Each structure stands twice: as structure tokens, then as C-alpha cells.
Amino acid sequence: MLGSNVSKTLRESNATKNSSCRSVSVGFPITMMVTGMVGNALALLLVYISYRKKENKRKKSFLLCIGSLALTDLFGQLLTSPIVISVYRADLKWERIDPSGKLCAFFGVCMTTFGLCALFLASAMAIERAMAITNPHWYSNHMKTSVTKQTLAVIWGLVLLFALLPIAGVGKYTRQWPGTWCFISTGDSKTPGNKFFATTFAVLGIFSLLVTLSCNVVTIRGLILRCKTKSGASQASRQWERLTTETVIQLLGIMCVLLICWSPLLVLMLRMISTQVSSHECNSTLVAPVNGTSRDLQLDCNFFLTAIRMASLNQILDPWVYLLLREILLRKFCIMANAVSNCSLEDGKESPTALDALNKQNQESKDLCKPQSN
Template sequence: MGSSSAGCENSTMWEANTSSVVRERSQECGGSVSVAFPLSMMITGLVGNALAMSLIYRSYRQKESKRKHSFLLCIGSLALTDFTGQLLTSPIVISVYLAGRQWSRVDPSGHLCHFFGLCMAMFGLCPLFIASAMAIERTLAIRSPHWYSSHMRSRATVTVLISIWGAGLGFALLPLIGLGHYTVQWPGTWCFISTDRRNPGSVVFAATFASLGLLSLATTFTCNLATIKALVRRCKSRNSASKTSKQWERITMETMFQLMGIMCVLFACWSPLLVIMLKMIFNHTSVENCRPPLESQSPEVQKDCNFFLTAIRLASLNQILDPWVYLLLRQILLRKFCQVANAVSNCSTDAHKDQAIILTTEVKKPEG
């Protein structure tokens, strides 16, 4: 706890001594972004997640969605997690922008920095864990349908989701007992996990966070790949003419499109941040080395500082893009896509049929 307080005090002193330089160098440090940017991101994210939760709730109550209850619970909890994370962190970022991008004016005690860093850690890991749970759930549903139908209940899914939230919160609280700490990050408008090598606890905590995130991404990718292979195999062996088979194919295809979309968003948004964190740890560098003016730092430090800022902005986009992936890949749009594909396929098939009929009549004419 003492190391955590010291880290926050040092960050506050740094901001107080260099606030004028930060304002002069706003173009270089990324502070030129106006308050309209985080405000628009917050509104887009909250609206998207709220709309996704309402549609998921309606789908959950429909009788034909019973076989998707566990998946809907997972994707609903993902929307709820993103919604809560944005609701807790975005107003703080907006306040810092309104205060001239000086964290010390909004948080002179440093307690808000700990809260912000805790939210970033918890609501960063939980979506990754939930996406892994969704991928595992679909893999079990497709590859082991009998075991899934007899063991997988909504209550079990809720228990897993509560455990994920509890694990994420427990991990994020570790700096409060001295393992690692949260500190103001470059360019002074947000707080996150420190990677300062002078504090072994911070290095362990940051490395664990990055490793858990990459492990979740690897699990999601592996399970989705196994599910796709099983789907292709089952689609080939099924009788596509039956009504049950068509309904099963529609549900599974819709689910897989959503899973793949969410997985792509997670990879694009989170992998740069997780990789740069591990790179900084292994290279014994830290974002705390980023000081204005940035040109006075070595080229390697400049590159890490700028890339880290870009990476965290990408990670913040995850909470906004997740619900829209679900909204855009829902049944209505997929049905339209399938109708167009079927129309093209039918036209091609009809042309082949007409050609076959003509050829058949031409062959039979000499015999008459």
C-alpha cells in the first residue's frame, strides 16, 4: 500500500511541475484531442450497449431461443460489463479534459487514480474472460451436444459469469494490498498499471495482467477454430432439406458470425496493448519514463510512449465496438444476406436445370 501511495504522489508532483510544458507540447503527446472525442465515445458506447442488452433480453424470452440461452447470457453479460466500465471511467476522462488535461486538478489526493486503474484492469480482463467463456460454451454445444444438453443449464452459466466478475475484481484489487500499483499514465489523462522495474510487485502484476489477456485471446481463437471445423463437418453430414436442420444451421451460423466478429474486435483492440506491456517489461522500460518534452527522450522511448498511447486508445474502443458487432450480425441482417446468397444460388441452379432440360429434349428428338 505504501508503494502505491508513493507512486501516485510522484505522479502528482510530476504533473504539478510540468503542467505548462504539457500544454505547450499537446500536439506531440496526444493532448490535442478535444473533450468532444471522449464524450462522443461514451455516448456511442452507452447507447450501443444499452440497445444490445435490450435486444438480448427480448431474444432470451423467446421460446425458440432456448438452445441459445447460455450464449445469450454470456453476450448479455459482455454488454453489461462494457456498459458499466464506460459508465465508471468515461466521466473521469471527460473531467480531466475539462480541467486542461491536468490529473492533479481533478484528483489531488490520488484516490481517483486508484479507482480508475482498478476499473481499467477489471473491465479490461472481464470482457476477455467472457469472450473465452462464450467460445468454450459454443465448442461444447457443437462438439459435445449430448453432454451440453444434459449438463449446461442457465444456472451454471450464471455461476461462471459471476466467478469471472469476482476473479476480475479480485485481481484488480491486488495493488491495494501492495502487489503492484496504479499510476498516472502518459500524457497525464488516465491511470493504469505501472510497469516500473524498480518495483518488483508492479512488474509481476503487469506481466500477469498481460499474460492472462493473451491467454484469453489464445483460448478464444483455439475454441472458435475447433467450433468452425465441427460446424463444417456437421453441415456436410446433415440432411439440409429438413426444417430442423435449416433452423439449426441458421442459429449456429448467426452465433458463429457473432463470435468471430467479437473475437476479431478483441484481437484488434487488446493485443497491441498486451504485447507492448510485455515488451516494456522485458526491455526494462516503463511509461513512467515518458516525460515532456518527448523529444528529449531516446527514439526507442519515444516510440514506446506513442505506441502505448495508441494501444490504450484502441483498447478503449473495445467497449464501443462489442455491442455493435452483435447488433450488426443479428438474425435480420444475416437472413437478408442468406436470401441474397440463396437467390444467386437458385438462379445458377435454375440456369443449369434449363440447360439440362434443353439438352435432354434435344437428345430424345431423333428417337421419336
């Protein structure tokens, strides 16, 4: 009698926990899908309009990279978020929507492909910026739009081939805690090549982060050095200083977002691989007595879920840190600059020549308010 009461209490507790988790967490994928679609769709629209107007090859290469990143993030949201929402609607029972298990493999391929593609595209743009700043003459002579398109195609192709390795029998995708998503198994030592596949993903991600951070540091250093050589009281010097400041702030923002969003997942993956722990094991510990081992495993699983959500958050932040926020900040700066200029005119210190210069400055400010290449 006592045993049945305990079992009933545990079942009710687990049902309450699952219901609470479902009611709270289902809003996360819905919010991410909506915000991701809006931000990346705006970025794609802006890139498309700007790409048709630009004749400069350097700016076209930059716009192609930004557009590819926005398209990657948008498809990543569209292909994965509806599946997660469907699992929540099925009371967290994946088998209801995927009895064959093929959808789990598809989900894992999407997570791996869009995750690594976003990291590699960020690295490609960081390399492109570093070359444009440190060696502008070589860049302008050799960097063509066709080269950019080929590079983007190679990145996509290689990452997709890597993500399909578990389908070919190398590695494994498994459902992860709390059973609403699938990803690379970090603790299955029986599957051939699983440890190699999981470790390679984490190492490639960390390598991509290091490349992006290193190239951005080189770019920032090059911008500051060129800004010092162009220092002066001329209008061109002031504009260069302003653009340098904005670009440096943007690059620092990109570096912070990448580190905060991706470092927890990649580092935790390496840790779980070394200890042969996978978050899908948490499903078997819910009804077991809570001891030290299960408590540590549950903490790892909860942290792994938080880490993957932070990595997914990068898909939402990408269009803002790369393009949309830069556009907004530029427009605000231009409005403030024009207001200051108009105030100086009201003081009666201007001349017809100064007025002509002001009109020219206003026109240049409007041009700067358009998307700029880094």
C-alpha cells in the same frame, strides 16, 4: 537572455502541443462513451426482451453471457470515460480533480477489472459454443442456467480480487501518458510485486485470447463437419447451411476484433515490462532535449496510448460483433429470401401446396430473424 528565450520557446511549444493534443484527443473519449453507451444499451434491451420470451435453457445461457458482456462494457465506459473527459477539461492536470491520488487507483481498478472481465467472458462464450457444437447431448443435459450464473459470478469475483491487489500493496497503478488515465505500472521495480502483477495481467489476457481463438476454431470445424453430414436439397439442409455460414462469419469477425484490439496492448506491456519502461515517464521527457533514448520512449508512450484506445474500442465493438450485426444480417437475408420466393410465385409455377410451404418458410424466416444462440 538567450537561455530565457529558449526556455520561453520551449514552454510555448509545449503549451501549443498540449493544446493541440487536448483539442484533438478530447473528442475520442466523448465519442467512445456515447457510442459505447448506445451499442451496449441496445444489446441489453434486446437481450432482456429475448430472455423473457425464451424457454430453451441453451438460449438462456447464451443470452446471459451476452448480457453480462454488454453490462460489463457499459459500466466500463460509464466509470472511466467521464474521468478522462474531466481531466481534459482541467487542462490535462490530473491533480486538479484528484489531489489525493485515490481516483487514479479507482481508475486503474476499473481498467483492469473491465478489461479482464471482457476477455474472460469472451472465453466463456467461446467454450460454451464449442461444447454446444461438439457435444450437444451432454450440453443439453448438464448445462443449466444456474451453472452459467455461477460461472459469471466467479469470473467477476476473481477478476475484481486480482484488480484490487495494488490496493493491498502488490503492484501499482500510475498515471499514463498524456496524464489523462491510470493503469498498471510497467516500469516500477521498487514497488513490491509490481512486475508480477503487470506480467500476470498480460499473461492472463494472452491466455484468454488463445482460449477464445482455439474454441472458436473448434466450433467452426464442428459446424462445417455437421453441415457436410446434413448436405442435401431439403429446406432444413439449406437453413442449416445458411446458419452455419452466418455463424462462421460471425466467429471469424469476433476473432479478428479480439486480436486487433487486444494484441497490441498485451504484447507491448510484456515488452515494456522486460525493459522496465512505463509510459508515465514520458511526462518528464517533454522539456528535455530530444535524443535517441527520449525519442524511443516517446514512441513507446504514443504507441501505448494507441494500444489502450484500441483495447477500449473493443467495448464498443462487442455488442455489434456478438449480437447486433448478426441480427441485422439475418433480417437482410430473410428479406432477400422472401423476395426470391415471391418472384418465383409470380412466374406461375407454384401450386396451393407450394403456397402453403412458402407461408411456412416465411414464418420460419421470421423466427430466424430473432437472436440465435451460437
